[in-house]
Amino acid sequence: MESVSTSSVMDILNLLKACCSQSCNYIMTYGGTFSSLASEVGQLKDKSSDVKRDVEAATRDGQTPRSEVLGWLSSVQDMEGEAESIERKYNQKIKCLCSFPLNVCSAYRLRNRAEAALATIRELKQSAEFTKLADNLNLTRSIKMPTTKTIGMDKVFEELQRHAKDDSLSVIGIHGMGGVGKTALLRRFNNDFPSETEADVVIFLELSIDYKLEEVQKSLFDRLSLTWQDEVTHRDRATKLFRVLSTLKFILLLDNLWEPLNYQVVGIPLPAPPSKCKIIFTTRTEDTCSHMGTEKMIKMECLEEEAAWNLFRNSARMDVIDADKNVRIEARDLVKECGGLPAALIVLAQAMAPKKTWEEWMHALTIMKDTPHQLPGMTNNVFSILKLSYDRLSSDNMRVCASYGALFIKGSWIGKFNIRNSWIGEGIIDNVQNVMDADHKTQFLLGILHAASLTVRVHDDYFTMHPMTRAMILWVQRECGKKENKWLVWDRERVEEAPAAExxxxxxxxxxxxNQISDLPEAPQCPNLIFLDLQVNKFLRKIPNGFFLHMPLLRILELQETSIEELPVSIGNLMQLHYLNLCKTRITSLPKEMTALVNLKYLSLAFMKYLRIIPDQLISSLRELQWLIMMDSYSGWKEGQSCEGGVSFEELESLKRLKVIGMTVSTLAALQNLCDSPRLAPLTH
Structure with missing residues (x-):
């Protein structure tokens, strides 16, 4: 019985020894746990600082931190507090040698608490790899814009939508003349943006004509709900915009772009296909499309006749059109005068809405043909819009080039060779080396006008001008309607009498x-007259003797295809004349007074089958002459030094500025003399 008791006591003692040994070892080594806890907390704090900094940057950029990120930061903050509490209690313990705590039980509990915190901290570290810190949930995806009717634009709208869905296209340019409906189209696209599209935000910006960089950046900051600071530099703002937009699938709509926009300077990331991001803009100038890196250009054309009629009828309710057939006929003619330009159609519809009688509609048609600016709204809502394109041309010379389109009949095809000759007379095309150089410069200048939507190319050699653009230019040149006689343009109006002298x-x-003009004023006072075109008045047989006496500034005189048989001696008064066209007239002899035309640069005597006499030394006196056109005309060239009568080739050779000659020779000797002239032969056409 005694041995059993001794054995049991020994077992108990051995068990207690083992337990105490493990506990003592656990307590003796607990300092390492607190060291690991301090290390892990330090690493977690570093990671937390990085996340906080990124979240603060995202918040400044108008983004909303994600809930999981905010929850993680809150948990980190809690664990930092727990670790500080554990460390504080650990340091407060009164320890004996070898760091053995005097209160073993409390030390045991503190180590368990530290190990639990350590495990939680390690979990937080592992879960800190976020794919996205913040969302843009505070952004309004799109903002509706007020717009006008887009009747007749469904086809081009569908084209725009199709290109906008094409991931291979990132930059789309819409160009066309003022008032054609580009803004209405873009606003409709903004308002009807499909909800299923993946875009995060649709941004619509309407730019001023001479926009400033700061203006564009401010608009983008406002739309993205970013904080604007006046003291921040343009470059820093661009960096911020770039960072924000780079995280978004954005659709940027830029309306009324007059000059190319530098994406980099503003801070707009240029989407690289394939991409859901898009930059879509409207402009009047085709050149802007090229400079903006456009991958697809959409040309906005004026409305076809039926679409124009529908827009007119839907822009203002007019029961009188349905009730009165005669009014409907006049209304149709009025609509045609607008040339399918939506801005003009809407203004016209509003002006005519209160008109109830046929007589009113007839009078309105007369006004529309002659002085459309007199109709209500036409000046402010049509001409002023179109005038912007005219004013934005690079120079006065380019505005003169554009103005020539208004001197031709409405809707006519204008030949580039006709316009070239007039520009020579104006001095816009000057000192060219040959016909080809002149043609190239003409085509280049026409290209500028086409790109500015002031003219329309209909063929390689022909262009036309929209009737409302033509009317706008006439309005401008007449000092906004204040001086109707400043530009007198009667083209193919079958008039029989010239304007009265006053x-x-x-x-x-x-x-x-x-026209059918047969008589001209005897001696009109024309102190400011620069340009006079009387061509194809086949009843005009005589120009009064004193007709040119009071035209000191006249530079261009066009008498082609009149029936005149002689020029009056007063032609010698036109000292500033640069251009004279006598083609297809019945003149038999040039007056010696033409020797006074010392500034003449272009002289056309082409197809003058009756011309027999050119006075001696007349040609050589025209020392500024560059173009001499005489095909199928005078052929009385001197064939040798001793010959009398006719014009010698030496006279032509004396013209140092002569660049182009078109001439007829009727004898072999004259042809040989021409071929032997190293000066004239290369110039002959």
Missing amino acids: KWRDAERIALVW
């Missing part, structure tokens, strides 16, 4: 083309 006094340009 109308010529204020005139700068007069075009009386393709």
Whole structure:
């Protein structure tokens, strides 16, 4: 019985020894746990600082931190507090030698607490790899814009939508003349943006004509709900915009772009296909599309006749059109005068809405043909819009080039060779080496006008001008309607009488083309007249003797296809004349007074089958002459030094500035003399 008791006591003692040994070892080594805890907390704090900094940056950029990120930061903050509490209690313990705590039980509990915290901290570290810190949930995806009717634009709208869905296209340019509906189209695209599209945000910006960089950046900051600071530099703002937009699938709509926008300077990331991001802009100038890196250009055309009629009818309710057939006929003619330009159609519809009688509609048609600016709204809502394109041309010379389109009949095809000759007379095309150089420069200048939507290319050799653009230019040149006689343009109006002499006094340009005029004023006072075009007045047989006496500034005189048989001696008064076209007239002899035309650069005597006499030394006196056109005309060239009568080739050779000659020779000897002239032969056409 005694041995059993001794054995049991020994077992108990051995068990207690083992337990105490493990506990003592656990307590003796607990300092390592607290060291690991301090290390892990330090690493977690570093990671937390990085996440906080990124979240703060995202918040400044208008983004909303994600809930999981905020929850993680909150848990980190809690664990930092727990670790500080554990460390504080650990340091407060009164320890004996070898760091053995005097209160073993409390030390045991503190180590368990530290190990639990250590495990939680390690879990937080592992879960800190976030794919996305913040969302843009505070952004309004799109903002509706007020817009006008887009009747007749469904086809081009569908084209725009199709290109916008094409991931291979990132930059799309919409170009066309003022008032054609580009803004209405873009606003409709903004308002009808499909909800299923993956874009995060649709941004619509309407730019001012001479926009500033700061203006564009401010608009983007406002739309993205970013904080604007005046003291921040343009570059820093661009960096911020770039960082924010780079995280978004954005659709940027830029309306009314006059000059190319530098994406980099503003801070707009240029999407690289394939991409859901898009930059879509409207402009009047085709050149802007090229400079903006456009991958697809959409040309906005004026409306076809039926679409124009529908827009007109839907822009203002007019029961009188349905009720009165005669009014409907006049209404149709009025609509045609607008040339399918939506801005003009809407203004016209609003102006005509209160008109109830046929007589009112007839009068309105007369106004629309002659002085459309007199109709309500036409000046402010049509001409002023179109004038912006005219004013934005690079120079006065380019505005003169554009203005020539208004001197031709409405809707006509204008030949580039006709316009070239007039520009030579204006001095815009000067000192060219040959015909080809002149043609190239003409085509280049026309290209500028086409790109600015002021003219329309219809063929390689022809262009036209929209009727409302033509009307706008006439309005501008007449000092916004204040001086109707400043530009007198009667083209193919079948008039039989020239304007009365008093109308010529204020005139700068007069075009009386393709009419039935037979008589001209005797000696009109024209102190400002620069341009006079009387061509294709086949009943005009005589120009009064004193007709040119009071035209000191006249530079361009067009008499082609008139029936005149002689020029009056007063032609010698036109000292500033640069261009004279006598083609297809019945003149038999040039007056010696033409020797006074010392500034003449272009002289056309082509197809003058009756021309027999050119006075001696007349040609050589025209020392500024660059173009001499005489095909199928005078052929009385001197064939040798001793010959009398006719014009010698030596006279032509004396013209140092002569660049182009078109001539007829009727004898072999004259042809040989021409071929033997190293000066004339290369210039002959």
